[in-house]
Amino acid sequence: MNRRIFTLLAALIPILVLGAVGSVVTVPFVALGPGPTFNTLGEVGGKPVVDVQGAEVDPTTGNLNMTTVSVRDGLNIFEAVGLWLSGEHGLVPRAEVYPPGVSRDEVDKSNKQDFKDSEDNAELAALRYLKMPTVVTLRSVSDDGPAKDALRKGDELVSVDGKPIGTVQDLLTAASETTPGTTIAVVIRRDGVEQTVEVTVGARPDDAEKGYLGITPTEAPAGTLEVDFNLSEVGGPSAGLMFTLALIDKLTPGELSGGKFVAGTGTIDPEGKVGPIGGIQYKMIAARDAGAETFLVPAANCNEARQRTPDGLRLVRVETLTSAVDSLDSIKAGKDAPTCEG
Template sequence: MNRRIVTLLAALAPIVVLGIVGSLVTVPYVALGPGPTFNTLGTVDTTVDGKQVTKSVVDIEGTELDPTTGNLNMTTVSVRDGLNLFEAFGLWASGEHGLVPRAEVYPPSKTKEEIQQANTADFQQSENSAELAALNFLGKPVALTVTKVTPDGPASGALAEGDTLVKIGDTPVDTVGAVQETVAAIAPGTQVPVTVIRGGAETTVPVTVGARPNQPELGYLGITPEEVPDVPFDVTFNLADIGGPSAGLMFTLALLDKLTPGELNGGQFVAGTGTIDSDGTVGPIGGIRFKLIAAADAGASTFLVPAQNCDEARQNAPDGLRLVKVDNLSGAVDALDSLNSGGEAPSC
């Protein structure tokens, strides 16, 4: 064989091997990047009774709704798994994706199905919290229902599943946090009257407060209270195959926009992210830089950022995207109202 050909083949061999290895061997990383965004004021195609129908992303039935325009987009992060070496390098080099160890997203101790179930549960919780946050903000009635009574707990035999809590002692309670705070302040061993609605009638039952496990200095009833809407209309969220808790804030704002006069977004394209509690507290999320890219690519001009994500957001904000710092629901509404009237808003 011609020496020149041999030399050429010898030089090409490592390249061929690298090409084979790079295309066949997967890396222990996943790529995070901008995911799809969804206008919570818009519609989505979904399946009902086996038929494809178009529904509102946030659907409210049983009450009059105020017209809305523009966008209040929730944002997501995409996850790409099973990457080969070339794919991983290409995504990293794009500047819009980041590589993280696969174990951070898919812990080895859990199956993909278990992780998906947990993400779905978080998303459903964000829907529940969004409805409650909106109703609490609007002063609409919310019932505080006992969903579980610990069989051997202090309240066993006195309180029952389905009871609606009204007062603990002389203190009215209407949130889970209020129950926890009120009971914790009662010395263990103290008998306290608990007022509930049971079978449509208000009644008061005595309960001797126990000691909280692991914190025996704090009071404990051994019940699981849950806030549930007590309004004459129904709210349904129609996004499927989305996981995690970070849609809470934008779902809440969509509900407020539909249930109150005027437009929260001023008819403009607002996007954002953030968890929300029933009391309106906005919490931090992961992947903020990818969500900012997704929002900018979709056409957003303003992005609502949880306060605890502000530092990272400020360092990764796309040009032309206004960042609005949000601590709670009231702050988000006030900021949007200010922007709509030509004023300023808290910025990251």
């Protein structure tokens, strides 16, 4: 009997040790997988995801869903293996998501700034696509820059050194053409009142012969139009394309989705160029599970996407905002659209 007990204990001890180690020891990996999706034409927390004020909004139905990737950190051995075996998650070294020497808070802050930039780019890309007027305003003024005593965050720029300012590029050109050390007149509109202030131009840090004002400009809608994006706890730049499409859909007659369930991903710049993103395979799974029939894929992600396409999901290749709108119009009319097959 004692020998049997000893044999049983000898067999159980390694199992108990393995179980204890597997449930306590964390692995240097994070799990990536399908994250939540949000209909950019819908609401979240009782507010429109894309809220348009000061302009007539066309009624919309259907879905234009943005997609996300979930990140699970602090995994023990059993959790990591279980997620990997699920087939819907992948394991990557933790350093790829949270680089050494960079705190998690810093990574999260950077992701949130990327998301905010994607909102600004989406708004501007939509306005340019629709040929709606914009104004140049100041997002920030450097505390130690040449304009710190003359300009404020929120000022609208009318002209710089006599040159009219209609776009951010107009401002960059006007500033760079001024001679460092000279004092110039800057016409602004502050609180609805136009006024002129003087700024002594500094030298650009990377080129001492070009002028520098120490301001960060952005473009905003002219007139009464206001756009707010009401998603929190989401980071990264990849919602840009879907935000842009939602804004265009709300400001134009008809429905881009044709009342269907369309999802997608992709960065966007103010000129409407669609850029690649990470985690395409997980975003496609999330879209399919949510009910999407069509998925908009940045052209640069097509090779990866077509190798992992979930059953029943049509992939549409997009390179620009114009190509995305044209493809949705074609699908709505029952015609073919460019795919990731060529």
